[in-house]
Amino acid sequence: MEDSFAEQAALLSEGGVDFIHVETMVHPKEMRAALRGVRMGAPGLAVAVSVTCRAATDSFKTTMGFPLDAMLAVAKEEGASGVGANCMLTPAAMAPLIAKIVAKVDVPVFAKPTVAPDGGAPLYPDEFGEGVAELFALGARAVGGCCGTAARDIDCAVRRVARGYA
Ligand SMILES: [Zn+2]
Numbered sequence: 480m481e482d483s484f485a486e487q488a489a490l491l492s493e494g495g496v497d498f499i500h501v502e503t504m505v506h507p508k509e510m511r512a513a514l515r516g517v518r519m520g521a522p523g524l525a526v527a528v529s530v531t532c533r534a535a536t537d538s539f540k541t542t543m544g545f546p547l548d549a550m551l552a553v554a555k556e557e558g559a560s561g562v563g564a565n566c567m568l569t570p571a572a573m574a575p576l577i578a579k580i581v582a583k584v585d586v587p588v589f590a591k592p593t594v595a596p597d598g599g600a601p602l603y604p605d606e607f608g609e610g611v612a613e614l615f616a617l618g619a620r621a622v623g624g625c626c627g628t629a630a631r632d633i634d635c636a637v638r639r640v641a642r643g644y645a
Contacts, residue, residue, distance in 0.1 A: 480509065484516025492521035499526045502565045502591070502625075505541040507553045514557035527561030528554055529591060534572045539579065542567065547576070551583055565591035566625040569602055570610020574617060581618035589621040590614045594628045607632045608639035616644045 488499055499517050504510040510528055517526040530550045532539040539547040554562045562584050564576050570592040577590050592610065595601040602610070611622045622640075624632055 480512040481516040481519065484513045485520030488517040488520030488524070488526075490520075492524055496524070498560070499524050500561075501526065501528045503531045504528050504550065505531050505543040505545065507545055507549050510550060510553045511557055514554070514559055518558075525560035527563065527587075527589065528559050529563035529565040529589070531566045532564060532568070532576055534568055534597075536575055539576050547579065548583075551580065554586075555584065559586060561587045561589060561620075563589035563591065563619070563621075566593055567597060568592055569594070569596050570607060570614055570622075572596065574610070574613055577614055577619050578617045587620040588618060589623070590619045591623045591625045593625045594632050595626070601627060602632075604632045604635035605639075608635035608637075611636035612639050612642075612644040615640060 491499060499521060501513040501517065504513065513528060514526060530547065531542050532547060533542055541550060551562065562580055564573055564580065573590055573592040577588060581588050594607050614622045
């Protein structure tokens with residue numbers, strides 16, 4: 480698996496990307512292979528990883544059932560340049576997860592929530608934008624949108640964040 484990540488990272492590096500972001504990590508071994516592979520294939524590039532967790536208030540687990548702490552431990556051991564969460568959760572549902580990650584790591588944290596909760600109706604762009612501002616307020620350094628997020632959602636989020644947040 481490491482070789483596959485290395486090969487992709489090398490090609491992306493040759494193509495001129497500024498950094499690598501490996502998303503939707505749900506297994507500690509997969510994350511370790513990703514970080515080692517990217518370092519091997521693109522040693523000069525920063526590499527960030529993000530986990531995909533189920534909704535929870537405290538004990539977050541990946542969609543494969545691995546505890547958040549186990550994932551963060553691998554990210555730290557393998558020297559991830561950034562850590563975050565993506566997919567599955569709306570900004571509001573992702574907020575406690577991001578707060579937890581911010582409290583536990585000393586690298587930049589980012590969030591890529593979804594606009595539609597699992598099986599539920601999509602948020603209005605204003606709601607998404609409000610949630611994005613909350614994620615920044617919690618300490619996320621970059622926020623984007625995962626599956627289902629459209630240009631209007633990002634546009635709303637940009638305008639909301641431009642008004643400031645605390
Ligand atoms: Zn997604």
